[in-house]
Amino acid sequence: MSNRFNATSFGQRVVAHIAGPKVQKLIARFPRTPADTLRELSLAGDDTVDAYLEHAVDFNPKRDDIIEKLRSDAAAGHPQAKALWSELNTVPEWVDFARVKRGQKVFFRFAEIFQMLFLFDSLIGTGAPDFSKVFLATGYLANPSKQSFKRLVETIHWVVNIMADEELGPGSDAWAATVRVRFLHAAVRRRLAAKWAADEVVFPINQEQNCATILSICVNPFMQFPSLGIRSSKEEREDFGHAWRYIGYLLGIPDKWNPLRNGFDWAISFSADIVAHIMNPDEHAIRVANAVLGGAAVGLSDIVERLRPTFVFSQLPAKKKKRIENLTPFFFKIFTHMAREIVGDEFCDFVGFPNNRDIPLLHKVIARVGLSGVIVATRVLRVVPPVRDVTGKLRKGHYKRKNTKNQRNQPKNQNKHIPADRVEVKVEAPSGGPSGARSGDSARAAAFIEE
Numbered sequence: 001m002s003n004r005f006n007a008t009s010f011g012q013r014v015v016a017h018i019a020g021p022k023v024q025k026l027i028a029r030f031p032r033t034p035a036d037t038l039r040e041l042s043l044a045g046d047d048t049v050d051a052y053l054e055h056a057v058d059f060n061p062k063r064d065d066i067i068e069k070l071r072s073d074a075a076a077g078h079p080q081a082k083a084l085w086s087e088l089n090t091v092p093e094w095v096d097f098a099r100v101k102r103g104q105k106v107f108f109r110f111a112e113i114f115q116m117l118f119l120f121d122s123l124i125g126t127g128a129p130d131f132s133k134v135f136l137a138t139g140y141l142a143n144p145s146k147q148s149f150k151r152l153v154e155t156i157h158w159v160v161n162i163m164a165d166e167e168l169g170p171g172s173d174a175w176a177a178t179v180r181v182r183f184l185h186a187a188v189r190r191r192l193a194a195k196w197a198a199d200e201v202v203f204p205i206n207q208e209q210n211c212a213t214i215l216s217i218c219v220n221p222f223m224q225f226p227s228l229g230i231r232s233s234k235e236e237r238e239d240f241g242h243a244w245r246y247i248g249y250l251l252g253i254p255d256k257w258n259p260l261r262n263g264f265d266w267a268i269s270f271s272a273d274i275v276a277h278i279m280n281p282d283e284h285a286i287r288v289a290n291a292v293l294g295g296a297a298v299g300l301s302d303i304v305e306r307l308r309p310t311f312v313f314s315q316l317p318a319k320k321k322k323r324i325e326n327l328t329p330f331f332f333k334i335f336t337h338m339a340r341e342i343v344g345d346e347f348c349d350f351v352g353f354p355n356n357r358d359i360p361l362l363h364k365v366i367a368r369v370g371l372s373g374v375i376v377a378t379r380v381l382r383v384v385p386p387v388r389d390v391t392g393k394l395r396k397g398h399y400k401r402k403n404t405k406n407q408r409n410q411p412k413n414q415n416k417h418i419p420a421d422r423v424e425v426k427v428e429a430p431s432g433g434p435s436g437a438r439s440g441d442s443a444r445a446a447a448f449i450e451e
């Protein structure tokens with residue numbers, strides 16, 4: 001077995017597109033991660049939580065509050081519960097909460113561009129078949145539907161809640177929300193690992209994928225900032241990375257593999273290695289990439305529909321549905337044009353997103369103005385430090401209020417989706433391959449709102 005890094009050329013080209021020349025030079029300063037190391041990560045689960053679930057008696061994620069259950073099992077002397085409880089409540093000696101707090105503040109200085117890049121960078125993950133198989137098998141991101149949009153928004157809510165919690169540490173709301181996500185993952189891993197073992201497919205939600213996901217939220221935006229003309233200081237990057245290092249710990253990434261353990265620049269180079277290693281898009285990528293951007297288009301159309309004055313527009317369900325169907329392709333084309341800018345043409349062609357020739361000028365202009373508007377606003381608000389700090393605080397307040405409003409009828413970051421209840425989605429390439437995903441606006445719109 002070769003110990004040399006075995007990069008796929010597709011992944012390398014995507015990294016080259018998102019990183020730009022300056023960041024590529026930085027990446028080249030570090031030795032490449034050996035393929036065997038990445039393989040070892042891809043075969044590892046989350047030992048402490050997996051061991052607890054293995055022995056947890058009578059665990060039902062629908063019925064139980066998992067944190068209460070874990071606490072009482074630990075108090076009752078359950079060995080696996082004690083080990084997990086102690087791990088979650090131990091603050092590693094490298095954690096500096098003053099830096100964590102500074103790192104959290106950094107998020108709100110870049111909040112809008114972060115959220116925008118989160119949507120488009122998640123496409124890169126869809127290009128890794130082992131990721132996409134999990135999303136399809138759980139129905140998490142299987143169709144371009146309102147449901148997929150909701151899942152993406154819920155993940156963004158989680159990120160905002162974590163970044164806004166001033167008490168982040170054992171027992172805090174952010175801590176509890178993160179522990180619940182860890183259990184959600186463990187439940188999915190347990191179910192799929194048992195099912196997939198026979199087929200020798202991937203080990204689901206493994207540590208390489210966990211590192212890739214943390215890096216895509218925390219590091220990849222900074223990889224893209226230089227080519228977008230957005231500045232950030234070394235201190236901001238290191239503080240932000242420090243906060244995410246602790247979140248990675250809470251999510252069950254062992255310290256020896258934590259992708260932020262060697263500082264931010266190294267994390268950038270490690271992220272490039274992981275993307276190159278896992279990215280090898282196939283029919284799963286086509287399906288999930290269309291679920292991500294198609295779902296976002298349906299979600300936005302639905303929001304517009306809800307904003308329409310009810311005394312002007314008919315409220316008959318069929319009419320409302322029709323209006324959403326008509327609007328969805330409009331947003332989809334805008335999003336795919338943005339995706340071409342951010343992720344590059346090669347990936348977008350592969351997954352069958354509309355070609356630039358098929359996107360009308362109006363849609364391109366709106367995409368350009370939207371993207372440039374967010375970039376310029378981010379740049380301007382950062383120029384003067386007092387303005388940067390005040391607007392950071394105001395944005396934090398705004399996003400917290402928005403989250404509270406959106407979540408008013410739901411428990412916050414509870415195990416809302418019960419993996420065991422998921423309908424399995426058959427994994428098939430859309431007919432006609434990549435271009436099959438472009439079989440006309442009305443057909444697409446019909447598929448969009450099927451859920």
Ligand code: HEM
Binds near residue numbers: 181214
């Ligand atoms: C360690 C980094 C990761 C973070 C920060 C993260 C974040 C999240 C969050 C916040 C949720 C809950 C969203 C909601 O409330 O609907 C979630 C659920 C989920 N995540 Fe992750 N995730 C990570 C890694 C992964 C990986 C590597 C995979 C798959 C390869 C994955 C697959 C899923 C699935 C399938 C669910 C939904 C489970 C269910 O409801 O049945 N996640 N994740």
